[in-house]
Amino acid sequence: MDLTRVRKQPLLMAVLIGIILLALFGTVLGKRAKPLPSEPVPEIAVEQPVQSVQPVQPVQPAVAAIKSHTVGEGETLSGIAEAYHIDVDTLLGANPEAGATLYPGDQLVVLPQKGVLHTVTGGDTLWRVSSIYNVEIAAILAANAKHGEGLAIGEKLFVPGGKPVAVDLPSAPASRASVSRFGWPASGEISSPFGSRWGRMHSGIDIANDIGTPVTAALAGRVTYAGWYGGYGYALMIAHGNGYSTLYGHLSAISVSAGQYVRTGQQIALMGSTGYSTGPHLHFEVRKDGQPLDPMNFLP
Ligand SMILES: [Zn+2]
Incomplete structure (x- = not known):
């Protein structure tokens, strides 16, 4: 009776130990077996936090x-x-x-x-x-x-x-949206348009009005010439940048000097009939790189 008990207990112990060993062995096997097919998983897991750590570029307002x-x-x-x-x-x-x-x-x-x-x-x-x-x-x-x-x-x-x-x-002015922002240089009637007439080239337009009518800068710029200019009589030239310039001729008086900056619409002279002129008017020219263009294409 006693013997069977003594003999049974170690047997039970051995079975228990065996189960524990099997369980341990099983888990070890399981642990070893699992990483093999899922090896890429840890790699991605390592990379993902790196990506999320990268600072998100804030949208610059x-x-x-x-x-x-x-x-x-x-x-x-x-x-x-x-x-x-x-x-x-x-x-x-x-x-x-x-x-x-x-x-x-x-x-x-x-x-x-x-x-x-x-x-x-x-x-x-x-x-x-x-x-x-x-x-x-x-x-x-x-x-x-x-x-x-x-x-x-x-x-x-x-x-x-x-x-x-x-x-x-x-x-x-109405034409403000365009690059050209010219204003009329004087009030009056256009007595002579731009272009050839009787075989002669008229390099500007004539605006006729009384002597002493204010003459204003058609566009802001720098006065490049102020004084007597041959057939133009007393004349002014203004440079506007980009190769554009304007000329005002037959003036009776000039109120700006060369080198001076003028605003669009600023009074710069008075209308006259000096130089080669048949009556009081302003001879007005628009030039691009020295070549006269039809001022009517620039005026509002
Ligand atoms: Zn003219």
Whole structure:
């Protein structure tokens, strides 16, 4: 009886040990067997956290890319716009205070792309700004790194793709949208057009009016000549950049001097009949690289 008990117990122990060993062996086998088919898994698992650690490039708001340009001598709006790969409208729209004038040393706001810099006024909402320029609210929000928060009066909003609204530019002549921004150099009647007449080439237009009628700069620029100029009598020449210049002839008085910068519409002289002239008028020329062009193609 006692013997069977003693003999049974080690047998039970042995069976138990055997089961434990088998279990251990099984798990070891299982552990060894599993990594073989799934070896690529740990590799991906190692790479994934590296990818998520890489910083996500924050979207640069357009407002941060707005630059300032200092106007240099002889520079034109079209030249500056071209240099920044935007159009003249965009440049004009961002600089309404610049008006028709462009002086060396002027600071111009240069937008990162075609669009409008809208200054928020009282009553402006995102919806209103969106409808003014016909640009989606989401695009405006994204360009300004905004998330729908309210607008502050005086805040500048970049409206990507927005076109300047004519109402915002009250001082602008009708032709402002084009590169040409000429104004009439004098009031009066066109007594002689540009072109050949009786075998003679008329290199400008004649605007007839009384002696003493104000003569104004057709476009902002630098006076390159002021004085007697042969058959033109007392004459003025203004350089506008990009090879463009204007000439004003038969003047009775000149009120600017060579080297001086003049604004569009600034009075520069008085109409007269000096030089080869048959009556009081202004002889007005537009030249590109010295070649006379029909001024009517430039005047509003
Ligand atoms: Zn003439």
